[in-house]
Amino acid sequence: xxxxxxxxxxxxxxxxxxxxxxxxxxxxxxxxxxxxxxxxxxxxxxxxxxxxxxxxxxxxxxxxxxxxxxxxxxxxxxxxxxxxxxxxxxxxxxxxxxxxxxxxxxxxxxxxxxxxxxxxxxxxxxxxxxxxxxxxxxxxxxxxxxxxxxxxxxxxxxxxxxxxxxxxxxxxxxx
Numbered sequence: 084x085x086x087x088x089x090x091x092x093x094x095x096x097x098x099x100x101x102x103x104x105x106x107x108x109x110x111x112x113x114x115x116x117x118x119x120x121x122x123x124x125x126x127x128x129x130x131x132x133x134x135x136x137x138x139x140x141x142x143x144x145x146x147x148x149x150x151x152x153x154x155x156x157x158x159x160x161x162x163x164x165x166x167x168x169x170x171x172x173x174x175x176x177x178x179x180x181x182x183x184x185x186x187x188x189x190x191x192x193x194x195x196x197x198x199x200x201x202x203x204x205x206x207x208x209x210x211x212x213x214x215x216x217x218x219x220x221x222x223x224x225x226x227x228x229x230x231x232x233x234x235x236x237x238x239x240x241x242x243x244x245x246x247x248x249x250x251x252x253x254x255x256x257x258x
Contacts, residue, residue, distance in 0.1 A: 087154055090143070090169025091229055093136055097158050108155040112140055123151045135229050143170050176246040178230045184223050188216075192232070192249060200249035202240075212238045 087110070088095040094113045108123045112132055119130035125141055132140070144151060147167050154165035177194035185191050188204045204222070207213040215236055216222045224235040233239035 085158070085164040087165065088143070088147075088167045088169050091136070091139060093132075093140060095140070095143075095167075097155065097164075108152055110144075110151065110155075112136075123148060123155065139170060139229070146170075176243050178242055179227050179232055179245060182225055182227055182232050184225060188222060190225060190232070191252070192245065194246065199252045200246070201252055202245060202249040207238075207240075212236065 085098065086094055086096045092114055096111050096113070098111065107126075109120055109128055110123070112119045112121065112130075114132045114136045117130070117132040117136075119132045119137075120128040121140065121144070122128060123144060125144060131137075150165070150167050154167060157163040157165055177196040177198065179192050180195050181193040183191040185201070188208075190202045190204060192200050192202055194200065204213070204216065208217055216234060216238060221234065221236060225232055226234075228239065230242040231240050231245050
């Protein structure tokens with residue numbers, strides 16, 4: 084199975100399906116134990132992957148739609164494998180690689196550029212999904228997920244928001 088792209092643990096590939104049951108241009112996705120087939124137009128043919136990874140795949144398809152069509156026809160007509168960039172290049176800011184709960188609804192976040200930054204979650208409590216995180220046991224469920232962080236209740240923070248609205252640990256101490 085020729086891999087045409089990989090990003091954030093997601094593997095995208097194509098394979099020959101002589102007389103196959105999928106006639107439309109499509110790709111196959113593998114993420115951990117999950118597998119799925121999806122058309123280049125975004126219709127899920129079979130299988131499933133977690134919601135966050137599906138959103139990443141859908142964004143990747145949208146960005147690379149013309150390249151994907153060309154790759155699908157090249158592979159199915161000539162067996163030619165065309166590699167396509169993943170999503171990593173799309174994100175300018177560093178991504179979270181570790182998170183630790185601090186006092187007063189703050190988080191210490193380590194990013195993949197080795198910066199340790201402090202993020203204050205309190206301003207987000209005005210949004211419904213974040214309100215329940217005021218309960219300490221729920222707030223403490225935060226973990227790194229994909230490009231950013233999330234809580235067990237599904238609340239998450241945009242990766243760019245997380246980086247741009249956090250402060251270097253040294254700056255925070257000065258406040």
